[in-house]
Amino acid sequence: METPERASSSASPNQSPIRASPSPLPPSSDTRLWRPKAARNLRNQWEKLEISRSQWVSSSSDGRSHATSLVKAYVSLKSIDSMQLGVLNDMPDIRKKAHAKLFKQQEVYRSKLLSSYKAMVKTVGDMVTASKSMRCYVQGSSSLLQFSISSDDSNDPGDGGGIPVFMFLPISSHEQLAEELVQMFIFELNLKRLLVMELLAIDSEVQGNSELCWSNALYPTEFDELSLCSLYSKETCELVPPSLIEGKSNKPSMKFKSDLKSDTLEVCLTTWRAEVNIDSQRVDEIFAIAREEWAR
Amino acid sequence: MEGMVKKYQQRFRKVRDLMEQWDGLQSRLISGFRDASYIIIRLPLLQDPKNYGALDSVGGINDAVFRNRFHSLQTTLLSINKTLLSFFPLIYLSVNSAMLHYSLASFCLFLCVIDCCWMGFQFFNRIGDCFRGWIFREEIKGIVLSMERLCNEARQLVKGGSGSGHLTAKQLQLRVGVKPCLADCLDGLAILHDMHRSEYLLKCSLVSALSTLALKPSSSDLGPLEQLLVDQPNIPKDEVQFIFDIIFPEEIR
Numbered sequence: 001m002e003t004p005e006r007a008s009s010s011a012s013p014n015q016s017p018i019r020a021s022p023s024p025l026p027p028s029s030d031t032r033l034w035r036p037k038a039a040r041n042l043r044n045q046w047e048k049l050e051i052s053r054s055q056w057v058s059s060s061s062d063g064r065s066h067a068t069s070l071v072k073a074y075v076s077l078k079s080i081d082s083m084q085l086g087v088l089n090d091m092p093d094i095r096k097k098a099h100a101k102l103f104k105q106q107e108v109y110r111s112k113l114l115s116s117y118k119a120m121v122k123t124v125g126d127m128v129t130a131s132k133s134m135r136c137y138v139q140g141s142s143s144l145l146q147f148s149i150s151s152d153d154s155n156d157p158g159d160g161g162g163i164p165v166f167m168f169l170p171i172s173s174h175e176q177l178a179e180e181l182v183q184m185f186i187f188e189l190n191l192k193r194l195l196v197m198e199l200l201a202i203d204s205e206v207q208g209n210s211e212l213c214w215s216n217a218l219y220p221t222e223f224d225e226l227s228l229c230s231l232y233s234k235e236t237c238e239l240v241p242p243s244l245i246e247g248k249s250n251k252p253s254m255k256f257k258s259d260l261k262s263d264t265l266e267v268c269l270t271t272w273r274a275e276v277n278i279d280s281q282r283v284d285e286i287f288a289i290a291r292e293e294w295a296r
Numbered sequence: 297m298e299g300m301v302k303k304y305q306q307r308f309r310k311v312r313d314l315m316e317q318w319d320g321l322q323s324r325l326i327s328g329f330r331d332a333s334y335i336i337i338r339l340p341l342l343q344d345p346k347n348y349g350a351l352d353s354v355g356g357i358n359d360a361v362f363r364n365r366f367h368s369l370q371t372t373l374l375s376i377n378k379t380l381l382s383f384f385p386l387i388y389l390s391v392n393s394a395m396l397h398y399s400l401a402s403f404c405l406f407l408c409v410i411d412c413c414w415m416g417f418q419f420f421n422r423i424g425d426c427f428r429g430w431i432f433r434e435e436i437k438g439i440v441l442s443m444e445r446l447c448n449e450a451r452q453l454v455k456g457g458s459g460s461g462h463l464t465a466k467q468l469q470l471r472v473g474v475k476p477c478l479a480d481c482l483d484g485l486a487i488l489h490d491m492h493r494s495e496y497l498l499k500c501s502l503v504s505a506l507s508t509l510a511l512k513p514s515s516s517d518l519g520p521l522e523q524l525l526v527d528q529p530n531i532p533k534d535e536v537q538f539i540f541d542i543i544f545p546e547e548i549r
Binding site: 191194195197198241242243244256257260261263264266267268270271274275276 | 338341342344347348349350351353354355356357360361364365368
């Protein structure tokens with residue numbers, strides 16, 4: 001049905017007659033037009049992924065330093081009553097003042113930690129979007145061939161019939177690589193969420209369990225953003241429990257304690273640092289493969 | 297005679313450059329050492345599942361975190377040893393082969409330690425062999441290169457030495473204006489060299505101690521070791537300055 005229109009167009013000569021019946025294999029002229037567009041798009045998405053990765057690295061390390069400061073403030077708050085103050089004892093209200101200051105610090109680091117977490121959620125969301133925008137669809141039926149990253153034709157898989165976009169890899173392989181990459185970050189994000197909850201829950205004022213609960217949203221739009229990363233199901237209204245990328249997870253009871261031993265807090269911080277779900281060597285490798293493709 | 301003094305001053309300038317490089321390596325060594333001791337102190341905490349709090353619901357988390365940190369520790373120890381070996385060419389006047397033996401010995405010791413790690417922790421069994429092969433080749437290459445450089449330096453010294461061999465004690469003490477005499481130059485070089493060589497040996501033993509302590513993480517007294525590493529007790533700053541003041545009197549303000 002597009003043929004008559006396009007045949008009249010001087011912009012696209014050599015119209016092949018096969019175009020009349022849409023097939024998984026696009027005609028050669030379309031391929032010729034499709035390939036540079038697809039290549040540009042694909043390269044863009046990979047660059048976005050790289051940017052997101054460096055954003056992740058910086059928010060994760062910011063988060064770690066805020067978490068460390070939070071833990072420090074908490075530990076000092078807990079020990080302030082039993083602290084030997086020596087000559088400082090003579091100063092009026094010294095304990096009270098120190099207490100107030102540390103308490104304030106704790107609040108500050110709590111909100112900083114939360115904003116680092118927010119940034120990480122956003123970054124992973126960006127990654128998911130980029131990894132899902134790698135295909136390039138032929139769009140519209142106008143005389144000029146147009147391309148888009150969103151499909152309006154269910155017959156067009158958007159992968160140019162599986163031909164290599166740059167050198168060797170077709171779109172589907174690029175998608176697989178990106179998927180593998182993004183999965184690591186999704187798993188790590190979920191683990192970080194647990195750590196953030198654990199760290200936000202500590203409170204020297206409260207004994208026993210804190211009010212925080214795994215199924216509470218940490219900030220208003222959190223669940224929307226998490227559902228983009230498939231960590232929250234809007235149908236069942238349930239969060240995916242945190243787990244290792246190759247491991248099982250028990251459904252967490254997820255009541256968080258407000259008083260934790262300093263050993264547990266150390267382990268918490270170490271787990272934050274370790275990023276066990278992200279195999280950074282493999283991440284580098286994936287980016288190297290992709291870069292190898294488009295750099296030639 | 298003045299020409300000779302100038303030549304020696306030239307050498308001292310080179311020594312000064314080398315000492316700057318030394319400082320760069322020193323700060324790399326310190327940061328590596330700190331990273332390693334940070335991990336070592338926390339390893340025992342990671343082994344106890346009771347310390348995991350809410351993380352407990354994540355299956356296999358303690359294994360994964362412990363393995364990750366242990367791997368990091370290995371990488372850090374390896375890079376510390378690499379840094380240590382880069383100190384080697386800096387002690388460039390050295391023709392003392394005993395030191396080479398020492399370095400080799402400490403490196404073998406390090407390998408033994410790594411071996412023990414492998415025995416103690418079964419995780420790295422498979423990659424163990426190729427890994428060990430790799431470091432050995434890499435580091436031996438470094439040592440051979442340093443050896444070559446040392447030999448070249450020694451040859452040059454011998455050439456220069458044959459000239460100074462004829463000098464009388466009087467000539468050595470001859471002083472022109474504020475300029476240093478040859479004896480000052482020779483002594484200064486010898487002292488500086490000696491300081492750095494001893495410090496290098498100290499560093500080697502500190503790093504071996506660290507590697508050994510990694511296996512007995514119950515000991516948390518890594519602080520003194522780190523302090524020794526930072527202080528560089530064999531290279532007293534004021535003494536170094538004193539030597540340079542004698543050699544370059546024109547630089548004193």
